[in-house]
Amino acid sequence: MSDGALPDSLTDFADGDVRAATLMRTNLVALREQLVGRPGSEDLSRDVSAVLEGRMTMRDLAEVPAFRDLAVDGMRQAEKAWQRLSPADRGVEMEAGTALIDDATA
DSSP states (O other): OOTTOOOOHHHHHTTTOHHHHHHHHHHHHHHHHHHTTOTTOHHHHHHHHHHHTTSSOHHHHHTSHHHHHHHHHHHHHHHHHHHHSOHHHHHHHHHHHHHHHHHHTO
């Protein structure tokens, strides 16, 4: 962390869960990469970078309307996809998600 940087706001946001904070960091890096060159996303990209660099807290980012809208849309899409799965397929997805978390936080 550089001088003037905020404490690790991702760990704080995850209530001290280091694995969850690590996964959030990985996902924010991926989001920042997806936003590159996307028209109208410059401010959000800058805010995501600010969180990753410790210049803005995750809690502050969660209050940014563009981030909230993106998160809500993603959750709605995930919920619809989940509802279409059979119980067996849900179990497969749960196992894959657990493995993903384990790999990302190893």
